[in-house]
Amino acid sequence: MKDAVAPVLPREHYLNVNYGIRSWLLTIDHKRIALLYLVSVTFFFFLGGAFAVSFRLELLTPQGDLVQAETYNKLFSMHGIIMVWFFLVPVIPNVLGNFLVPMMIGARDLAFPRLNLASWYLFNLGGLFMLYAVLSGGVDTGWTFYTPYSSLFSNTSVVITVLGIFISGFASILTGLNFIVTIHTMRAPGMTWFRLPLFIWSHYATSLILVLATPVLAIVLLLVMAERLFHIGIFDPALGGDPLLFQHLFWFYSHPAVYIMVLPAMGVVSELIATFSRKRIFGYSAVAFASVAIAVFGFLVWGHHMFITGQSVYGSMVFSFLSYAVAVPSAIKVFNWTATLYKGSIAYDTPMLYALGFIGLFTIGGLTGLFLAALGLDVHVTDTYFVIAHFHYIMVGGTVMAYLGGIHYWWPKISGRMYPEGWAKLGALIVFVGFNLTFFPQFILGYLGMPRRYYAYPEEFQILNVMSSAGASILGVGYILPMVYLVWSMRYGPSVVANPWPATGLEWRTTSPPPTENFAQTPVVTWEAYEFMPREETEVVGKLTPADQPT
Amino acid sequence: MSDAHSVLAHHFDNLEQQREAGTLGMWIFLVTEVLFFGGLFTAYTIYRMLYPVAFADASLHLDTTLGAINTAVLICSSLTMALAVYGSQVGNRMLLILCLLLTIVLGAAFLGIKFTEYAHKFAEHLVPGSAFSYGKPELRQQAELFFSLYFAMTGLHALHMVIGVGILAVLVFQAWRGHFSPVYYAPVELTGLYWHFVDIVWIFLFPLLYLIGLHLGGASHV
Numbered sequence: 001m002k003d004a005v006a007p008v009l010p011r012e013h014y015l016n017v018n019y020g021i022r023s024w025l026l027t028i029d030h031k032r033i034a035l036l037y038l039v040s041v042t043f044f045f046f047l048g049g050a051f052a053v054s055f056r057l058e059l060l061t062p063q064g065d066l067v068q069a070e071t072y073n074k075l076f077s078m079h080g081i082i083m084v085w086f087f088l089v090p091v092i093p094n095v096l097g098n099f100l101v102p103m104m105i106g107a108r109d110l111a112f113p114r115l116n117l118a119s120w121y122l123f124n125l126g127g128l129f130m131l132y133a134v135l136s137g138g139v140d141t142g143w144t145f146y147t148p149y150s151s152l153f154s155n156t157s158v159v160i161t162v163l164g165i166f167i168s169g170f171a172s173i174l175t176g177l178n179f180i181v182t183i184h185t186m187r188a189p190g191m192t193w194f195r196l197p198l199f200i201w202s203h204y205a206t207s208l209i210l211v212l213a214t215p216v217l218a219i220v221l222l223l224v225m226a227e228r229l230f231h232i233g234i235f236d237p238a239l240g241g242d243p244l245l246f247q248h249l250f251w252f253y254s255h256p257a258v259y260i261m262v263l264p265a266m267g268v269v270s271e272l273i274a275t276f277s278r279k280r281i282f283g284y285s286a287v288a289f290a291s292v293a294i295a296v297f298g299f300l301v302w303g304h305h306m307f308i309t310g311q312s313v314y315g316s317m318v319f320s321f322l323s324y325a326v327a328v329p330s331a332i333k334v335f336n337w338t339a340t341l342y343k344g345s346i347a348y349d350t351p352m353l354y355a356l357g358f359i360g361l362f363t364i365g366g367l368t369g370l371f372l373a374a375l376g377l378d379v380h381v382t383d384t385y386f387v388i389a390h391f392h393y394i395m396v397g398g399t400v401m402a403y404l405g406g407i408h409y410w411w412p413k414i415s416g417r418m419y420p421e422g423w424a425k426l427g428a429l430i431v432f433v434g435f436n437l438t439f440f441p442q443f444i445l446g447y448l449g450m451p452r453r454y455y456a457y458p459e460e461f462q463i464l465n466v467m468s469s470a471g472a473s474i475l476g477v478g479y480i481l482p483m484v485y486l487v488w489s490m491r492y493g494p495s496v497v498a499n500p501w502p503a504t505g506l507e508w509r510t511t512s513p514p515p516t517e518n519f520a521q522t523p524v525v526t527w528e529a530y531e532f533m534p535r536e537e538t539e540v541v542g543k544l545t546p547a548d549q550p551t
Numbered sequence: 552m553s554d555a556h557s558v559l560a561h562h563f564d565n566l567e568q569q570r571e572a573g574t575l576g577m578w579i580f581l582v583t584e585v586l587f588f589g590g591l592f593t594a595y596t597i598y599r600m601l602y603p604v605a606f607a608d609a610s611l612h613l614d615t616t617l618g619a620i621n622t623a624v625l626i627c628s629s630l631t632m633a634l635a636v637y638g639s640q641v642g643n644r645m646l647l648i649l650c651l652l653l654t655i656v657l658g659a660a661f662l663g664i665k666f667t668e669y670a671h672k673f674a675e676h677l678v679p680g681s682a683f684s685y686g687k688p689e690l691r692q693q694a695e696l697f698f699s700l701y702f703a704m705t706g707l708h709a710l711h712m713v714i715g716v717g718i719l720a721v722l723v724f725q726a727w728r729g730h731f732s733p734v735y736y737a738p739v740e741l742t743g744l745y746w747h748f749v750d751i752v753w754i755f756l757f758p759l760l761y762l763i764g765l766h767l768g769g770a771s772h773v
Contacts, residue, residue: 109562111572177579185572186563215583219590223703232679232699233692234594240692245597249590522564 007497009416013513028113029516034099035414036120041091042483044127047134048082049476051075055455056469064456072455073140074156080143085165086127088395089257092264093175093210094123096406097203099414101179103507103514104197106188106523111181112174119171119178126168133161142453144254147235147246151227159228162221169214169221172260176210179203188506190525197505197529198274198287202267205291209256209263209298217253220246244309251302259298262362262394263291265402266333269355272405273337275503276352277344280530283336290329297326307378316375323373330366334359349501350424354405357432361397365390368443383453386446392439401431404482411486412500416513417493423485431478437471504530558735570737577741581748584711588752591704595759598696605693607764609685612677613701614668618761621664622753628657629750636743639736644726647739651723654746658716665709669702678702701760708756711749718742 014031024032055075058066067075098116102109110116133139139161141150150158183204187196224246226232233239235246274281281287303311303319337359346352368390372378381387404427412418441464446452450461457465499508510519563569599606631653638646676684679699685691722742725731731739 107562111562112576113562173583177576177583180579181572181576184575185568211579211583212586215587216590219587223590223594226699226703230680230699232703233696234598234699240598240602240696242597242601245594249593517561 007495009495009513010511010515012515013416013511014516015416015513017516026117028109028117030098030102030110030113030116031414031514031516033113033116033120034095034097037090037094037098037123040120040124040127041087041095044082044086045091045479048079048087049479051079051082052472053476055079056472058455059457059465060462060469062457062459062462062465067455069455070140073142073453074138076453077140077142078134078138081130081139081161081165083395084143084257084261085168086123086130088261088399089172090123090168090175092268092399092403092406093179093203093206093260094119094171096268096403096410097175097179097206097264100410100507101182101200101203102186103510103518104200104505105183105186105191106506106519106525107182107186108517108519108522110178111186112178115174116178119174122174123168123171126164126166126171129160129164129167131164133157133164136160144250145221145224145246146250147224147227147243148237151224151235151246159225162225166218166221166225169218172210172214176207176214179207180211183207188523188525191506192525194285194288195525195527195529196288197267198270198281198284198291199267201288201291202263202270205295206260206263206267208292208295209260212299213253213256213260216249217257220249220253223249244306244311247306247309248302251305252299255302255305256295256298258391258394259294261399263294265358265399266291266330268402268406268409269337269358270333271503271505272351272355272402272409273340273359274530275409275501276347276349276355277340278347278532279340279344280528280532281336282339282342283332284529287333287336290332293329294326297322297329301326304373304378307375308382313375320373320375324370327366327370327373330362334363334366349408350419350421350428351405351409353425353428353432354401354408357428358398358402358405361393361401361435365393365398368393381446383451384446385442385450385452388452389439389442389446392442397435397439401435404428404431407482407486409501410507411489412496413507413512413514415490415493416495416511417489418496418500419482419489419493420485423481427478427481427485430474430481434471434473434475434478438468438475439471441465441467441471504532566734573737573741574744577744581744584748584752588704588707591700591707592755592759595700595704598693598700599763602693602696605690606697607767608687608690609694609697610761610764611767612672612675613761614671615761615765617664617668618757621661622757624657624661624664625750625753628654628661629747631657632743632746636736636740639726639731639739640733642733644729644731647731648723648726651719651726651739655716655719655723658712658719662709662712662716665705672698672702704756704760708749708752711752715742715746715749718745 014029018027024036027033027036054067055072058064058072058075064072098110136157139145139150139154139156139158141154141156141158145158145162183196183200223234227235231239234241235243237243270281270287301319301323303315304323307316307319368386372381372387372390408419408424445461445464445468448461450457496512498511500512502508506519506523506525507514509523559566560569563572631650635647635650635654638644638648638650672678676682677698679695679702683691683695683698685694687694719742722739725738
């Protein structure tokens with residue numbers, strides 16, 4: 001439907017209903033809190049990226065010549081800590097999830113709005129401790145904090161850093177708690193479980209992990225602090241302790257944590273694929289159940305991070321088998337997204353480019369995970385760049401791309417403006433090229449034997465390292481570009497209608513940007529998820545879903 | 552008394568939904584607490600399996616009598632807490648305030664006895680660290696591990712009790728102001744859930760820490 005005149009933004013919406021710093025810092029509106037989180041995680045993303053720039057510069061040459069070895073240890077440690085806990089874990093749930101979960105289910109807010117705001121403050125408090133640690137030299141333990149180095153021998157700010165992560169963990173727990181209660185108790189009339197968008201199913205599964213796994217991280221971090229401060233000996237072999245106890249407790253959280261990082265991204269991808277194929281996600285129930293299955297199985301595989309620790313080989317075999325099993329629901333999702341594309345009406349808007357990129361890169365990342373889950377092969381490639389490439393394909397090629405796709409897709413809803421499509425497509429292309437140039441060589445490096453966390457390497461590995469560093473610089477450009485044009489669009493971008501794509505989903509049935517209470521009237525849902533009308537009908541009649549038909 | 556509309560938060564449709572959400576939220580929080588304490592219980596399980604003799608021997612140094620008294624104190628406090636919840640549900644303000652106060656008193660008694668135990672352990676050089684000394688040198692290292700876990704687990708539990716007493720004090724103040732009624736008593740009910748959880752943790756801590764050496768026939772070393 002073509003408008004003769006540009007659409008006018010609603011007179012009052014959540015962004016202009018109140019002005020002033022207090023109205024933002026004391027808000028209980030989930031949409032404003034989502035934007036507060038957006039600012040925080042973006043800051044941490046670029047901080048973590050700065051550390052990456054530093055060590056990729058060092059890795060341009062085979063010798064360790066840019067920084068000292070101890071400094072290099074700090075660079076990769078801080079990169080990992082910041083990226084994992086202060087970007088990847090919170091980004092999609094706390095930015096997109098906070099904004100969209102209430103809207104997608106037809107609610108006015110989350111179940112506990114004040115806990116939501118408290119979680120943002122806790123997140124930043126944890127971040128402040130971590131920043132203090134950065135300024136006092138950082139830690140050199142790796143993001144994994146293995147004992148007894150972290151608990152006894154490291155002379156860096158371990159306690160402060162660990163305290164920062166501990167505090168930020170409460171933000172995770174409160175977020176997960178909020179989402180679970182909201183989804184259970186605040187769905188609009190007619191919004192049954194199997195009419196929910198798959199984004200909600202993904203965030204529900206993620207919340208289960210947030211709530212069950214994060215407390216275990218909290219206790220193991222407390223024990224590391226206690227060991228450092230009081231020498232209690234719980235991880236010190238000389239005092240009867242066992243360093244491997246740390247690894248078991250740590251990975252019991254950290255493996256499910258990687259599903260915290262990828263499940264929300266999968267939820268975003270389901271929304272993008274459906275909208276830009278104008279088709280219901282193939283096998284809706286399978287995708288929904290697969291999300292929960294990933295969450296459950298994800299708790300059973302932590303030992304695959306410990307194959308070479310000398311643990312029982314029978315235990316390792318069980319963990320290996322279960323690691324193959326957990327790949328099945330992920331694969332089901334990839335197959336179902338692909339089947340959704342088949343005979344769909346495909347549009348190649350920027351969000352779709354990111355979603356398609358996700359499918360390809362996540363598949364590579366996931367398959368290489370299976371390489372690592374094979375015991376014999378893992379002995380060869382563990383603790384090499386192969387592992388680094390594997391998880392960056394999922395975290396960056398997967399989660400970050402899905403996040404960018406989601407930000408672009410929901411940007412009109414969030415801001416009332418459309419981003420410039422040409423620049424956005426360019427940005428997506430630069431990200432895709434930069435990403436692959438950065439990380440594909442690392443698979444080869446790892447397979448050839450280059451260990452991770454080393455600042456010097458044999459001469460023959462230089463060409464691949466240079467390619468990787470060059471790719472990183474391109475990737476950086478790809479990330480800065482959206483920063484620039486998204487901010488630009490807030491002022492100069494064309495204003496949008498309520499449903500610009502058009503898409504299904506309750507969030508598109510209210511104005512862009514939405515009012516504070518989300519909906520003028522609580523919607524009553526009488527249709528299934530992803531019920532698209534044929535394009536001709538929607539353009540001629542201006543209708544979208546069966547519910548839009550005149551009664 | 553409290554007006555039904557003023558206690559309904561803007562984002563809920565009715566009090567029933569609000570109550571349901573609050574209760575579910577508290578149960579989920581308690582599940583996170585189970586996982587939190589669970590990490591320490593895991594460490595305890597592993598080290599007890601590795602060092603059964605040392606753990607049993609070290610356990611004999613704990614004052615079982617004081618531990619048993621504390622168990623009785625906590626169970627009684629759960630009774631008074633449940634009565635407080637009942638009082639709020641039926642609108643009996645006096646019963647509510649009285650039982651909240653009794654729960655605080657019992658909780659404080661528990662903490663007082665705990666503090667006394669800690670003081671005894673300090674005097675007997677059983678606090679892990681440089682001042683730690685143990686009668687049987689061959690068990691010293693492992694006994695120190697036991698006491699590390701003892702202080703970590705009971706300390707974390709005591710911290711939860713302190714927080715609980717603080718929340719109860721706030722509730723007393725609110726109850727005095729007439730904040731609760733049969734229409735709105737959720738904070739009391741949810742605090743009750745929390746308090747009962749803290750009680751249950753102690754029910755596990757007491758036998759695992761205090762009672763594991765008694766079968767060896769040795770008398771308590773205290």
